[in-house]
Amino acid sequence: xxxxxxxxxxxxxxxxxxxxxxxxxxxxxxxxxxxxxxxxxxxxxxxxxxxxxxxxxxxxxxxxxxxxxxxxxxxxxxxxxxxxxxxxxxxxxxxxxxxxxxxxxxxxxxxxxxxxxxxxxxxxxxxxxxxxxxxxxxxxxxxxxxxxxxxxxxxxxxxxxxxxxxxxxxxxxxxxxxxxxxxxxxxxxxxxxxxxxxxxxxxxxxxxxxxxxxxxxxxxxxxxxxxxxxxxxxxxxxxxxxxxxxxxxx
Numbered sequence: 331x332x333x334x335x336x337x338x339x340x341x342x343x344x345x346x347x348x349x350x351x352x353x354x355x356x357x358x359x360x361x362x363x364x365x366x367x368x369x370x371x372x373x374x375x376x377x378x379x380x381x382x383x384x385x386x387x388x389x390x391x392x393x394x395x396x397x398x399x400x401x402x403x404x405x406x407x408x409x410x411x412x413x414x415x416x417x418x419x420x421x422x423x424x425x426x427x428x429x430x431x432x433x434x435x436x437x438x439x440x441x442x443x444x445x446x447x448x449x450x451x452x453x454x455x456x457x458x459x460x461x462x463x464x465x466x467x468x469x470x471x472x473x474x475x476x477x478x479x480x481x482x483x484x485x486x487x488x489x490x491x492x493x494x495x496x497x498x499x500x501x502x503x504x505x506x507x508x509x510x511x512x513x514x515x516x517x518x519x520x521x522x523x524x525x526x527x528x529x530x531x532x533x534x535x536x537x538x539x540x541x542x543x544x545x546x547x548x549x550x551x552x553x554x555x556x557x558x559x560x561x562x563x564x565x566x567x568x569x570x571x572x573x574x575x576x577x578x579x580x
Contacts, residue, residue, distance in 0.1 A: 331357070335427070339381050345546070352544035353381060359543035360384040362445050362474075364437070364465055365455030366413040367391070368528030369479045369535065371403035373453050376536035378421040378428040382543060385421065386445060388433035389413040400525035442468040451539045454478040455532065459505075463576075466501035469493060470577055475542050475549070476501065479535045484524050484558035486531040489568065490538050490550040493577075499568045502576035504553060527558045 366389040393408045408416040414432040446468040454465045469476040475492040541547045553566045
């Protein structure tokens with residue numbers, strides 16, 4: 331690190347669990363962010379601000395006026411622009427030392443596995459079950475930790491799945507594929523969401539990614555849920571499902 335980097339990241343370097351070594355790992359780190367909307371916006375901005383050296387952001391959607399209530403990486407001038415490209419521009423304005431790759435399209439299974447294999451951590455910031463299951467499969471295939479977030483109405487949740495842990499669950503252990511479907515996705519699309527809520531969950535995701543890359547602390551275990559109307563957090567253990575159709579040994 332040069333003097334400018336030491337100054338920029340000085341408040342993190344002062345933290346003993348991160349220190350110089352952890353910050354160096356962040357600068358050499360690579361995070362894959364799937365989705366540049368309400369969750370992906372704070373994830374991308376905070377990881378870039380924290381000094382993660384490489385970010386890959388994938389999103390096929392374009393910015394709409396209704397997104398601006400919560401998707402803080404985008405501005406009014408970005409309406410109609412691809413979200414991954416808009417988020418990449420916001421990151422460039424925040425930290426030009428962060429290398430950003432924008433992927434303005436949906437990633438199929440093969441491309442998703444290739445992108446995951448290049449990263450140190452994968453962050454699922456999507457809002458569709460089909461995407462979440464595909465990301466989970468890619469992380470299992472490449473043995474990459476997955477930081478999963480979700481938010482709707484006033485409710486949010488976060489879980490970290492690490493295939494490197496022999497007894498660790500995967501996303502499908504928590505939500506078996508038969509539990510989701512197109513009807514659920516339609517209902518989610520028709521419900522509102524509080525803007526600050528997605529910021530909270532996205533920031534939580536960014537913190538877990540920072541810990542995983544830097545080596546600070548202990549990664550989150552289980553499932554955490556947040557009720558924005560009461561301000562209450564709850565934590566649940568998530569064991570590995572020995573009959574999971576995705577991660578159970580065949």
